[in-house]
Amino acid sequence: MKTRAARIHGKNDIRVQEFELPEIKDDEILTKVISNSICMSTYKAAKLGSEHKRVPEDIAENPVITGHEFSGEIVQVGAKWQDQFKPGDKFAVQPALNYLGSPYSPGYSYKYFGGNATYTILPHECMELGCLLKYEGESFADASLAEPMSCIIGAFHANYHTKDFVYEHFMGIKEGGKLALLASAGPMGMGAIDYIIHCDRKPSLLVVSDIDAARLKRAESILTVEEAKRNGVELHYVNTNEVENGEEYLMELTNGEGYDDVFVYAPVKPVVEMGGNILGRDGCLNFFAGPTDNKFSASFNFYNVHYASTHIAGTSGGSTGDMIESLEMTAKGTINPAVMVTHIGGLEAVPETILNLPNIPGGKKLIYPHIDMELTAIDDFEEKGNADERFKALSEIVKANKGLWCLEAEKYVIANF
Template identity: 50%
Template sequence: MESFELPKIRENEILAEVISNSICMSSHKAVIQGADHKRVPDNVAENPVIIGHELCGNILEVGNAYKDRFKAGSKFTIQPALNIPGREAEAPGYSFFYLGGNATKVIIPGEVMEQNCLLPCEADAYFKGSLAEPIACIFGAIKEQFHYETNQYGHKTGIKEQGNVAVLGGGGPMGLAMIDILLNMDQKPARILLTDIDQAKLDRAEKLFCDEKNVELLFVNSGGRTAAEILAQTGGVRFDDVFIFVPVKELVTQAQQLMAPGGCLNFFAGPSQKNFSAEINFYDVHYNRHHIIGSAGSNSEDLLDALRMIKKNRINPAIMITHIGGLDSAVQTILNLPKIPGGKKLIYPQISLPLTALDEFEEKAKADTLFGELAQITKKNNGLWSKEAEEYLLKNAERIE
């Protein structure tokens, strides 16, 4: 970790403290690619940035230019896709020297407020505000889907109502969040297929959604299976909306083979290789009206939609989290993210704590009483992270000064 003094804020800036920041695979890609990443400045080696864009915290001080809009003590989150004209690639957590989630305090520059990307967070826990950002990306992906009737040209956006949705390679946190949203949005599908090659992830997903009664859920281990074998598991049902959550070329090809006529395939997974490609059957594009899109990021409307559903408890961001840690665990977590099993890794920048899986709390309690209480709290919450667990952690863990 590095310590340095922040300068005094200017009239168009805001000083804030970061309470939580969830780690995104995009942060790992940014660190690995460095200046080659589209959002990372070319001079990052000389002028380093602060990584982390899924942050939630409290406003501490507001510059004069924004005192009519923001108040000290307010909880906030940020839409990182600023889309500044002429600087579209710049984003918090990638491009700014004083703004990123893996820091105790940050300075929010005027560009964030000018683009209406500093948003109030009314969630009852900070981790929910952090996870609103990745959840917003899923809202964006769903909105980008489109369908149309044969011999008609009007596009109807969103998933096909009472249709069939496939979430491929979706056993991780984003796939679970996708299912949670699909089950609780107004425009529901009739059936959802979740595939993964990790049986433990599928078992966890099935346990999380075991009480669902209104939408048929199918959980299929796709390891070594062809599209025909997967369709045999679904009773021959094909899918109107297909989302790909891992950038594997064979999965892209398989995804199209699972599509129904008029289906929409969304390549949601972000590849790190710029030359990533896969085989697509253009016969089906032509004759079966398959359409293929990609979805990346979100906008402020998506983030507000996520925050509203979280506030109303219509979706549960806690299902995404499998690990927690303090600021001193952030570097190694980001560097090794693809190698660490489980779901979302949640960092609390105000405390010192090794990255720890929730299911390790009981074992860790033998050496540290902090984990004993956390184990009891998570156990009564069906093994999930919670507001109560967060409050206990922030009150009792070692602080970073």
């Protein structure tokens, strides 16, 4: 079977090519990829090429398929797995394989295994490690977004709290406590807000800060204060550029007590330090943002570490359990990962999108490998509809859904592009 895929051949060298897939082995599974969400970590891999720890040295001769946030349908199942999976099953992939200590994972390391492809082969380790996950929902986009959502969920599980002279960590955010998300009106922050106000372990107070007025306005219009209140959470959106002293203002919202949990969504020193300064007693600061500078550092008040039991947590990625939680909540309609999506495109758009990702505004870029569409902002559908009736129809569909990507839009784009 032939496939088309966007592959890394070297530093800053991604090419969309058609090539032949081998016949699957008894311990492999052939799948059709329906959607893939592009991650900033793919940009890092493309920029570094074989210098990236997950990218093999021989990519010039054996290029690797990009994309690790993908979903689709099973096409053919090797004999070993036929009692567990069948053709037509919908799936998502947990990319953090960690197979026998290997750093390799889909989207970085495999010749035939990655999300920016029309068809891909899942190797034996994917199934042996329980990383091929069945999906019971309808939207393939939502299944693709389960991976970034799992990173969000994992961070909330990783926070911890203590009791005086009880030498045990109590995992998770403080239920009924005060929680702040800093620099968090972007795509991952949107996912976090959605999860917090709909999960089974909620704070009583949630404060979301950012300095981008447009991002804050969008977040507030989609994940509303009223929706949070209906779920028992008092939600505040704060532009820290528009208050005299951002740190003091955030503290005032807690009546001076400080926050039990603070999540920092940007690797910016003043933001990290603000996060530490607004912690209350036994407060946990989670450094969620992944810096590219391996010497990145910030100050932390160790007086408060000693006398107020403040502490730090951090995670990179989510576990398989976190991803299953995301898929289950999505399938039930409890959360809507599509709040993160701002752009749609086809396979040909992948190289330019990945290599320019930091310069493209907005949130998640969602790729449908079987369609022909340049990367297009959802906000531009209406204008493009003046010349193309298909975009006019897409614009009407998303307008009826608060401007968000949705199942109806997905079905339309697959059928018409």
